[in-house]
Amino acid sequence: MTDDALTLTRELITRRSLTPDDAGCQALIAEKLEHAGFTCHHLRFRGVDNLWAVAGDDDGPLFCFAGHTDVVPPGDAAAWRHGPFEAVIDNDRLYGRGAADMKSGVAAMVTAACRFRMENPKHRGRIALLLTSDEEGPAIDGTRAVIDWLSQHDTQIDYCLIGEPTADQILGDTIKTGRRGSLNAHITVDGHQGHVAYPQTADNALHRLISLLNELVETTWDDGDELFPPTSFQASNITAGTGAENVIPGRASANCNWRFNTAWSAAALREYVAQLCKARHIDPDGIEWRTSGEPFATRTGALVEATKTAVHGHTGLHPTLSTGGGTSDARYIAPTGAETVEIGPVNATIHQLDEHIAGSDPAQLAAIYNDVLSALLAE
Ligand SMILES: [Zn+2]
Structure with a gap:
């Protein structure tokens, strides 16, 4: 795997996308997705930028990657080891606001989606990305509004993978399959x-x-x-x-x-x-x-199994299935009937000063996501 995902993570971190300002993140992403044959719908609801990008044929399941391009404020920027929007790599760690929550996850999803399309031009079904710039804020005009828009267009997501930070200690130790x-x-x-x-x-x-x-x-x-x-x-x-x-x-x-x-x-x-x-x-x-x-859970299914297998294949870990932690936009997607899984980097520094991830995390996540796509959509 190349470092495409790391490069894109850094490009996204340098865009100061404080909720609900997308700061050009989605335009950058849409450009890459369009190169890989995605049709991009820029859905702006009451000042909130959202992106729905989709590719493929409706002869099979609709697989959706979901996430957010907005970040929480950095706090005292001078107190950071490296500037919160400079995306500095130091000692194999990538620093920056959104490094973990969740620009690395977004970059890995985009990288995996593009790579899978290139390598599997005749794949089954459709791949989509649902991105919002209002997850850390009120979250009214973000994913929730896009879900309403999709239902008006008779579009039902079958599988949804959200690249939010889920790991406790090391990438792959925990995936989330529901919430209280x-x-x-x-x-x-x-x-x-x-x-x-x-x-x-x-x-x-x-x-x-x-x-x-x-x-x-x-x-x-x-x-x-x-x-x-x-x-x-x-x-x-x-x-x-x-x-x-x-x-x-x-x-x-x-x-x-x-x-x-x-x-x-x-x-x-x-x-x-x-x-x-x-x-x-x-x-x-x-x-x-x-x-x-309301509580929700995906107890078992093809996406959960594919994710566990992909994580084990790339990390050697058997991930714990968890329903802990704060809310995410999964709360709007799971009730539509989509099988929903969250898998992303370590969450130890999210919303903190010196937010960081391991420099190898974006590429490793992209590889995991690519395997999940292969398991569910390869011809
Ligand atoms: Zn997040």
């Missing part, structure tokens, strides 16, 4: 304020809130499974009282969060909590809910 859901609740309980010496004339809102929280803390939600840890509940804030020792609080509130697996949905959790509220004469309408994401 996250649900937030702000609970407000109303009672009636009064004197602590005359409880019969008051209604202590704090006592009823504590009873509810205690039940939630004591609940065993599920046991988890081979891919997910058990669903967990955490209370993070509680507010009640006037500050005086002799006043029964008339209102009490709490913030809490569930991290939940596929045994639950946000709607099922809300309904369960509503029943607990009713048993305590707490109005469930006093709860403000916010769903950060």
Whole structure:
């Protein structure tokens, strides 16, 4: 393998693409893809640049590489060992904002897609790239909007590989095949304020809130499974009282969060909590809910198997299948029914000063991605 992927990673790092500014990353990528026969659709939604590039025939599956060209701000640039947008290689490490998250992954996806097209001009199905410049921000007009656009054009992704940084220690040790859901609740309980010496004339809102929280803390939600840890509940804030020792609080509130697996949905959790509220004469309408994401998982399938085999072939490692870590745009792609896998470089320095990867990572990733394409689309 050549160093095409490393060169492209460095070219992308030198473009200051702070969310949602793409800074020309997608134009550079589109030029390379068009040389390899891709048709590029530049989809700009409310100031966010997105790229949908596709090549091949619809006589087989649609394989999509997905990712983002935007990066988070560097912080104090002077505190970096090397300038965050200079893409310096030092001691076999490539430094720069986005080196790991995720310009190396993007460069490797582009390199693999182009190389595979050149070497397999009669491959089955289609190869696509879905890139956005709004993953690190609100993520409203990015991948989510492109997915809506695709569904309006009757386009269904069968396999989706996302080159986000997934490795803990060394490239290939971990791939992600799903994510837990996250649900937030702000609970407000109303009672009636009064004197602590005359409880019969008051209604202590704090006592009823504590009873509810205690039940939630004591609940065993599920046991988890081979891919997910058990669903967990955490209370993070509680507010009640006037500050005086002799006043029964008339209102009490709490913030809490569930991290939940596929045994639950946000709607099922809300309904369960509503029943607990009713048993305590707490109005469930006093709860403000916010769903950060529903859980999803690809438990097995051709893409997962091809990825495990390709990783082992190039690294000798048997990757751990994980559902941990923060969200990614997989949350918008997996629910369409696409088999979805994330595999990328080590995530130890993402969003930090001195973000870096091993200089050999882009080429090694491109080789892994190329093998995955071969397994799924070779004629
Ligand atoms: Zn990322």
